[in-house]
């Protein structure tokens with residue numbers, strides 16, 4: 001199989017989750033550079049990847065470069081990077097809100113850019129990654145990106161116009177799911193479970209429910225019916241969810257995150 005050399009600029013939290021998943025694929029040769037040497041050191045040692053001492057060193061040795069710095073740091077990184085880049089390299093950005101055109105116009109005119117929105121469950125091979133193609137990226141580039149990210153979970157290819165929505169649902173989504181797991185567990189504790197028991201019951205229930213949605217042909221509303229006995233326990237619980245308008249709270253959560261993604265472009 002063809003080896004892909006992937007270089008990470010920024011080895012912070014999302015890079016770490018991606019690297020943890022990507023090292024399991026032997027076709028990848030991974031390196032990392034972070035301006036904070038302690039951060040780079042820790043990740044490179046933990047996952048046995050090559051630590052580069054400069055951005056220049058990293059760019060020279062990689063055919064796929066992943067920008068994994070904060071959105072506001074992208075412009076500075078590109079200023080330093082553009083002199084080193086080659087048009088045969090693939091530039092992948094995971095930065096929320098930053099468009100592929102912003103990246104192309106600040107790198108090389110003909111740069112092949114792919115914008116990606118991953119999420120932290122990549123760490124355990126259950127990532128959801130949304131991929132979109134920049135102006136000069138080819139079918140082969142898109143296929144390459146799909147191949148890389150399919151090693152760490154599911155991949156969806158969407159037009160870039162949908163990136164704000166994708167960021168709000170699956171990029172930020174794990175945080176909302178952790179919040180719900182924590183709240184479900186807290187309810188369990190208030191009803192007498194220990195902390196560990198409550199978190200296990202809650203998290204495994206989230207996992208199983210998600211799997212059922214993905215693997216059964218049923219819609220969530222039909223699956224709710226399968227759990228709910230008229231006059232039973234689920235119905236009593238669902239009345240509370242409706243009284244507190246949990247559904248609307250989740251919708252507002254996603255629209256606020258998507259709006260923030262729009263603002264990050266400015």
Ligand SMILES: NC(=O)C1=CN([C@@H]2O[C@H](COP(=O)(O)OP(=O)(O)OC[C@H]3O[C@@H](n4cnc5c(N)ncnc54)[C@H](O)[C@@H]3O)[C@@H](O)[C@H]2O)C=CC1
Pocket residue numbers: 009010011012013014015033034035036039068069070071073076077094095096117118119120171172
């Ligand atoms: N954390 C998450 O769940 C997700 C984050 N993202 C995106 O990933 C990007 C990174 O986010 P996090 O990993 O959460 O942030 P982070 O702060 O944990 O990591 C960013 C890293 O970049 C390094 N860095 C900053 N400037 C640099 C430079 N000039 N050269 C080399 N390294 C530099 C920092 O030292 C830091 O270690 C952001 O743009 C974010 O929008 C996307 C999807 C999910």
Ligand SMILES: O=C(O)[C@@H]1CCC=N1
Pocket residue numbers: 096167171172
């Ligand atoms: O909170 C953020 O802005 C980033 C993007 C998606 C997840 N974390």
